[in-house]
Amino acid sequence: MPTPSMEDYIEQIYILIEEKGYARVSDIAEALSVHPSSVTKMVQKLDKDEYLVYEKYRGLVLTPKGKKIGKRLVFRHDLLEQFMQIIGVKQENIYNDVEGIEHHLSWDAIDRIGDLIQFFEEDSNRVEVLRQIQKNTEE
Numbered sequence: 034m035p036t037p038s039m040e041d042y043i044e045q046i047y048i049l050i051e052e053k054g055y056a057r058v059s060d061i062a063e064a065l066s067v068h069p070s071s072v073t074k075m076v077q078k079l080d081k082d083e084y085l086v087y088e089k090y091r092g093l094v095l096t097p098k099g100k101k102i103g104k105r106l107v108f109r110h111d112l113l114e115q116f117m118q119i120i121g122v123k124q125e126n127i128y129n130d131v132e133g134i135e136h137h138l139s140w141d142a143i144d145r146i147g148d149l150i151q152f153f154e155e156d157s158n159r160v161e162v163l164r165q166i167q168k169n170t171e172e
């Protein structure tokens with residue numbers, strides 16, 4: 034199991050490769066607001082644990098294991114953002130809130146949140162009812 038920090042890297046590398054076709058150390062460092070030397074160190078660890086293959090001049094490529102986890106991590110992030118939106122969290126808080134909790138929930142909890150999203154999506158009136166409650170408690 035990857036640590037929270039490893040998860041952040043795998044997630045970001047997956048996103049960069051999806052968006053640009055490659056992930057450079059400098060891009061990863063920028064995306065995660067860390068020093069390039071920290072990226073190099075982590076990339077070596079991820080290579081050792083077989084999440085990716087790091088070749089100094091060719092750059093890095095996710096292994097099937099790394100890709101599979103990367104995909105799940107991005108799915109989890111997006112699902113939690115959706116959840117935050119549904120429960121009415123202010124847009125400006127959503128990204129940081131998700132970054133703060135995503136590593137600390139079991140996949141069981143993620144699946145149950147998925148059920149809840151489905152519950153709200155199946156009938157838009159349910160979101161309206163929730164908004165009404167929120168409006169009433171504000172007053």
Ligand SMILES: [Mn+2]
Nearest residue numbers: 044110132135
């Ligand atoms: Mn994330």
